[in-house]
Amino acid sequence: MIELERYELNEGPAYKFAPEFAMVRRDFLKTIGFGLSLVLLLDGNAEGQQAMPKEIGAWLHLGEDGSITVFCGKAEVGQNIRTSLTQAVAEELHCLPASIRIVFGDTDLTPFDMGTFGSRTTPFMAPQLRSVAAAAREEMLGMAAEKWQVERTALVAEAGCVKNKQTGASIRFAEITSGKQLVKAIDAGAKLTPASDWRVAGTSLPKVNARDMVTGKHQYTSDMKRPGMLYGRVLRPESFGAKLTALDSNQVTGVKVVRDGDFAGVAAESEFAATKAVGALKPEWTTVPQQPGSKELFAYLKANPEGAGHEPKSEVEEALKAADHKVESAYTVAYIAHTPLEPRAAVAEWTGDKLTVWTGTQRPFGVKEELAKAFSIPANHVRVIVPDTGSGYGGKHTGECAIEAARLSKGAGKPVKVIWTREEELTWAYFRPAGLIEIRAGVAKDGTVTAWDFHNYNSGSSGIETPYDVSHKQVQFHSVKSPLRQGSYRGLAATANHFARECQMDELAHAVGMDPLAFRYKNLSNPRMKAVIAAASERFGWGKPYTSAGRGAGIACGFEKGGYVACCAEVSTAGPAKIKIERVTIAFECGAIVNPKHLENQVEGSVVMAIGGALFEKIDFENGRILNARLSKYRVPRFSDLPMIETVLVNRKDLPSAGAGETPIVGLAPAVGNAIFQATGIRTRSMPMLPSLTATNS
Amino acid sequence: MDLLVNGKQVRVNGDPDSSLLFALRDELNLTGAKYGCGEGQCGACTVLINGVAMRSCVTPLRATAGKQITTIEGLSRDGKLHPLQEAFIEADAMQCGYCTAGMILSGVSLLRKDPAPSEARIRQGLEGNVCRCGTYPRIVTAVRMASRKLQGGQA
Numbered sequence: 001m002i003e004l005e006r007y008e009l010n011e012g013p014a015y016k017f018a019p020e021f022a023m024v025r026r027d028f029l030k031t032i033g034f035g036l037s038l039v040l041l042l043d044g045n046a047e048g049q050q051a052m053p054k055e056i057g058a059w060l061h062l063g064e065d066g067s068i069t070v071f072c073g074k075a076e077v078g079q080n081i082r083t084s085l086t087q088a089v090a091e092e093l094h095c096l097p098a099s100i101r102i103v104f105g106d107t108d109l110t111p112f113d114m115g116t117f118g119s120r121t122t123p124f125m126a127p128q129l130r131s132v133a134a135a136a137r138e139e140m141l142g143m144a145a146e147k148w149q150v151e152r153t154a155l156v157a158e159a160g161c162v163k164n165k166q167t168g169a170s171i172r173f174a175e176i177t178s179g180k181q182l183v184k185a186i187d188a189g190a191k192l193t194p195a196s197d198w199r200v201a202g203t204s205l206p207k208v209n210a211r212d213m214v215t216g217k218h219q220y221t222s223d224m225k226r227p228g229m230l231y232g233r234v235l236r237p238e239s240f241g242a243k244l245t246a247l248d249s250n251q252v253t254g255v256k257v258v259r260d261g262d263f264a265g266v267a268a269e270s271e272f273a274a275t276k277a278v279g280a281l282k283p284e285w286t287t288v289p290q291q292p293g294s295k296e297l298f299a300y301l302k303a304n305p306e307g308a309g310h311e312p313k314s315e316v317e318e319a320l321k322a323a324d325h326k327v328e329s330a331y332t333v334a335y336i337a338h339t340p341l342e343p344r345a346a347v348a349e350w351t352g353d354k355l356t357v358w359t360g361t362q363r364p365f366g367v368k369e370e371l372a373k374a375f376s377i378p379a380n381h382v383r384v385i386v387p388d389t390g391s392g393y394g395g396k397h398t399g400e401c402a403i404e405a406a407r408l409s410k411g412a413g414k415p416v417k418v419i420w421t422r423e424e425e426l427t428w429a430y431f432r433p434a435g436l437i438e439i440r441a442g443v444a445k446d447g448t449v450t451a452w453d454f455h456n457y458n459s460g461s462s463g464i465e466t467p468y469d470v471s472h473k474q475v476q477f478h479s480v481k482s483p484l485r486q487g488s489y490r491g492l493a494a495t496a497n498h499f500a501r502e503c504q505m506d507e508l509a510h511a512v513g514m515d516p517l518a519f520r521y522k523n524l525s526n527p528r529m530k531a532v533i534a535a536a537s538e539r540f541g542w543g544k545p546y547t548s549a550g551r552g553a554g555i556a557c558g559f560e561k562g563g564y565v566a567c568c569a570e571v572s573t574a575g576p577a578k579i580k581i582e583r584v585t586i587a588f589e590c591g592a593i594v595n596p597k598h599l600e601n602q603v604e605g606s607v608v609m610a611i612g613g614a615l616f617e618k619i620d621f622e623n624g625r626i627l628n629a630r631l632s633k634y635r636v637p638r639f640s641d642l643p644m645i646e647t648v649l650v651n652r653k654d655l656p657s658a659g660a661g662e663t664p665i666v667g668l669a670p671a672v673g674n675a676i677f678q679a680t681g682i683r684t685r686s687m688p689m690l691p692s693l694t695a696t697n698s
Numbered sequence: 699m700d701l702l703v704n705g706k707q708v709r710v711n712g713d714p715d716s717s718l719l720f721a722l723r724d725e726l727n728l729t730g731a732k733y734g735c736g737e738g739q740c741g742a743c744t745v746l747i748n749g750v751a752m753r754s755c756v757t758p759l760r761a762t763a764g765k766q767i768t769t770i771e772g773l774s775r776d777g778k779l780h781p782l783q784e785a786f787i788e789a790d791a792m793q794c795g796y797c798t799a800g801m802i803l804s805g806v807s808l809l810r811k812d813p814a815p816s817e818a819r820i821r822q823g824l825e826g827n828v829c830r831c832g833t834y835p836r837i838v839t840a841v842r843m844a845s846r847k848l849q850g851g852q853a
Contacts, residue, residue: 066752078794078831206787213795214783216730216770231724247797270724272716310717310783341734341742341796341830390732390796391830422735596791601833605793608832631735639821 019459035063035177036139039185040132044243056111058128060089062135066160066174068093068100070129071518074121075105075268075362077340077392079661080598081121090200091193092133095173096480097205105386115363117394117488119561119659122594123576126657133218135192143176151436194290194534195592195653201654202364204597209388220390221360222345226415229347234265234409234418235281236428239624240484241288248282257281265404265413271419292483293622298332301457302543305332305478310438310455319451319472322546325511330438331500333459333687334618335484336430338559339636342390348405349415353380359402360389367399375410392486393399393609395429400637424580426629431619433482435459437500443508447522454501458482460493462565463666464500468523484621490606491662494560495613495669499687502556502670506677516555518675523547530588531684532566533557535587540568543547550574551582552673558666562658563590564650567607567667569643571675577694579679581611581643581672590658596649603647603664610668611637615690664690699759703728703774714760719743721759722769726792730799734828741827745769751807753826770799773806782806782844789840793831801827805841814845816841 040057059071076082082102092095103109105116113125137157144162145152148169156163163170163496195202212218238242247264249257254275255268264283268274269304292300320326355375361367364384372379389396401418409416414453420428435458442451452466452473461477477493489495509519517537525528537543537555546553550573568585586601616635620627628634674686676693686692703726712721722728722745731754734742738753745754746768764824773780782805785791792798793837801824808815808823820841821834829837 043844078792078796081792163718204790207790207792210787210790210795212772212790213778213792213798214779214786215774216728216799218795219729220732222733223723223728225724237706269722270712270716273715341794341828342732343734389794391794393830419733422740447725601790601793601836604835605832608834609830614721630737631739632737636830637832638826638828639834639838642838644820645835664746 006652024484028187033063033173034179034181035061036136036180036295037061037183037382038132038136038139039183040128041185041187050543052086058125058132059111061130062140062173062176062177064134064180066099066172068095068173070100070102071103071110072125072129073110074100075116075364075386075392075532076388077116077120077360077362077396078390079413079602080207080324080595082388083120083205083598085126086129086208087201089133091198092130093137094157097200097208104388105384107364107368107380107385108383112365115366115397117362119563119662122564122657122659125315126594128188130192130488131188131190132186134182135465136187138452139184140173140176140256144171147171147176148275153425173686190437195657201553201594202592207598218343219387219388220345221347221358222342222390222419223389224347224417226347226349229268229415229417230267230408231271231274232265232405232416232418233278234263234404235278236424239287240291241624242285242500244283245286246284251280251282252277256408258408260407260411263404265408267408267414267416282405287331288624291624292333294618294620295622297434297483298436301434301480302485304480305432305457306480309478310476311642313453313474314624316451316453316472316474320440320453322440323450325443325444325502325508326440326505327443327511328440329504329685331498331503331685332437332438333435333496335434335486336489336613336617337426337431337619337634338393338395338429338489339426340391340393340395341411341632343422344396344401344429345417345418345419346402346405346414347417348402348409350406350409353377355382355383355406356383357402357406358387359393359399360396361386361399361402362392363397364399366397367402369403370399374392375406379464383485383679393490394492397431397488422631423629427626427633430485430487433486433493434460435493435496437496439500439504441504441508443512445512447512447514447519449508449523456493456497459496461555462492463494463497463558465561467526467529467557468505469525470523482618490609491665492559494558494663495610498556498558498666499669499673502558502667503673503683503685506554506670506674507683515543519608520555520557527615528564529557529559532564532587532650533590535650536566536568536585539587539646539648542568548573551677552675552677554671554678556661556667556670556674560663560666563660563663565667567671569668569671569675571672571679573676573679577617579690580692581641583644583646584668584671585646586649586664586667587648587650588660588664589652590660590663591655592653592657593651594657599649599660600647602660603649604645606662606664607668608637608642610665611641613687614669614672617690618688618691699763700765702765704769710759712759715758716839717755718745718757718759718762718767719754723756728769728771731795731798732796732799739826740797741800741804742797744803744827746803746807749807749810751804765774768803770803780806781847782809782840785822785840785843785847789836789843791833791840792834793833795829796823797829800831801829801837805837805844809845813849815841817842
């Protein structure tokens with residue numbers, strides 16, 4: 001499933017540069033001073049460990065100065081893992097959260113990590129860090145016992161110290177490691193503290209670097225400055241696929257113009273000068289004619305599957321024939337843009353044939369490989385460092401901007417920073433895949449769903465399986481050669497698949513005259529799903545009659561990436577194009593809750609972000625050009641779109657914690673679509689829904 | 699050109715037609731103001747000019763002569779945070795934090811005009827600021843908290 005989410009990564013390099021070679025070796029585990037280093041060894045097949053150095057999962061250093069440093073290949077993009085992983089380490093190491101510093105995504109310092117996506121940090125990385133922290137605590141106890149010549153059982157670790165329970169004597173971790181330089185390797189499988197005994201995890205520890213955010217002190221990639229640094233800007237083709245055939249730069253002076261194969265750009269003393277210079281370049285392009293546009297998109301998707309396409313399955317066909325009611329529907333979702341508020345940015349600096357790039361990416365090691373390939377240098381000549389980044393939502397997996405900054409830096413002989421403009425971000429990044437979903441479903445008079453035939457063209461397979469008990473079903477994903485560059489997105493295809501499925505379930509409920517909530521219960525057996533549905537519908541007050549006309553309520557539920565979500569929405573309407581989401585109640589369960597306040601923040605944020613894709617976000621394109629690549633033309637949710645949001649967190653301390661940044665996004669659109677139907681009698685089957693409502697009415 | 703930034707007279711060399719945003723960020727190293735859209739649509743670049751929230755990305759340098767510019771770096775006093783900065787931390791009103799400085803300055807500007815804004819007024823006052831992470835409910839809470847603190851402290 002992971003690979004399907006990342007199919008944007010199968011494309012070739014963005015630019016072809018002239019080859020160069022250099023070989024210098026670099027040791028992975030550098031000496032980082034005195035103290036104790038603990039390295040977690042995993043078997044090479046463990047989750048997330050696919051490339052060199054495959055055996056290292058996590059790494060922690062207790063310095064003799066009292067510092068506790070954790071090295072982790074993930075990236076912080078606003079999902080608050082700097083805080084949640086600090087809690088995980090503090091929980092097991094028995095130290096104060098404030099004493100912990102996490103180094104994220106630095107390919108010279110942190111162990112390999114496949115990337116920060118798929119809601120995997122909490123279920124996979126946190127246990128690794130907890131293992132290494134637990135082992136460090138045990139080492140401290142063992143070393144203190146030896147130092148004091150006492151029984152280890154007499155000792156306890158507390159607040160960064162080892163204490164003798166009998167004598168009351170106390171020694172700080174730093175003193176225990178003082179003057180030593182130790183490296184210990186441990187295996188996974190340390191005994192971890194169960195959630196029922198958590199003291200630091202499970203609490204609402206405030207965001208550990210919040211003060212740096214509210215004072216403007218935090219340095220994002222786009223804020224960085226290196227000595228002698230220039231500002232870069234890339235010459236963009238006039239349409240997708242266009243090739244640069246000639247470049248006249250005679251009018252451009254005082255800046256460095258770099259042309260290399262398909263690539264051209266400038267490096268200048270200021271952003272202003274770079275922007276002016278790139279505007280004064282006179283390029284000639286050969287363009288790709290007749291590219292599909294958004295108007296004919298869904299017909300194109302249906303007509304161009306890469307595999308066999310839709311093949312009927314006989315048992316499903318028979319069940320459909322035998323069903324009391326049959327409902328056939330086609331749903332569509334548009335391409336949408338992540339629109340991270342910090343556009344892609346990178347600062348590149350060469351030292352000889354060694355390259356260092358700071359960039360906001362969710363895949364530091366992937367970008368390192370991209371850079372090594374682009375410049376034909378050994379991977380160990382490339383260092384990628386990821387400062388905490390101005391969001392990603394699955395949109396920052398790739399290294400285009402890093403490669404561009406590096407190429408300009410190479411040409412200019414100085415460090416270069418490239419910050420993409422909003423127009424570039426809305427054009428040259430990749431999009432959440434558009435999709436066409438066709439469903440044929442059969443239902444018995446008593447409300448039992450008997451047949452389910454579900455075909456997704458292009459948008460992806462995440463969350464494609466129905467959680468309902470259906471005896472005869474076929475569920476297929478058909479990949480299509482996408483007209484636009486597409487890739488991962490928060491929740492990715494789960495949003496599209498849930499929208500189609502949950503709206504279809506609503507249609508089936510209406511077909512048999514059942515309440516949509518009762519209809520769901522009738523077809524579900526999973527207790528976790530039922531629990532979130534109960535939590536959301538009870539808090540929402542499902543089934544209570546409305547006092548005002550033009551109101552409607554809808555419900556939807558879903559499961560993805562280890563989390564269960566149920567969402568109820570109430571909409572008001574003053575005409576089909578004037579839909580307002582009045583209130584949303586969302587219940588979410590992802591096992592044991594690591595940080596209730598931050599989880600609530602993620603769930604609320606998912607609801608707000610989901611409003612855009614549900615109602616109005618849509619990339620318009622024609623013949624290789626994006627037509628709405630500005631924030632004034634691409635509408636994202638704002639304060640005025642905000643409904644009243646009630647969040648119900650279901651805490652299952654008996655279950656392992658799952659990630660939470662993605663799955664809460666999937667329930668909003670179908671809940672709203674179903675509410676719109678109740679309010680207006682119009683069934684919306686396209687995301688975004690507002691344009692289709694306007695069209696329905698015209 | 700001379701500018702008055704965070705109470706200090708400073709000199710910048712940027713083209714008078716270039717934006718205040720890039721002079722602040724690239725010449726004065728005041729990187730709290732962010733680039734987000736370049737057309738005054740997202741509010742990430744917000745600074746106070748004579749106490750009023752303005753979009754520095756669409757404010758040319760030449761328009762700022764003689765005016766008092768306050769950036770997020772100049773909002774705290776002697777290391778003590780502004781009540782709205784404190785409220786943002788307390789309400790957990792951020793995720794990635796990229797919009798935060800602009801949100802806070804827009805909020806400060808709003809609270810100067812209207813010390814006790816209703817929820818509707820807060821939403822309206824911050825409509826030009828985008829938080830792509832969707833922390834709007836918490837930002838509204840933070841502004842209300844700061845409003846109460848400011849009124850309590852200064853009444």
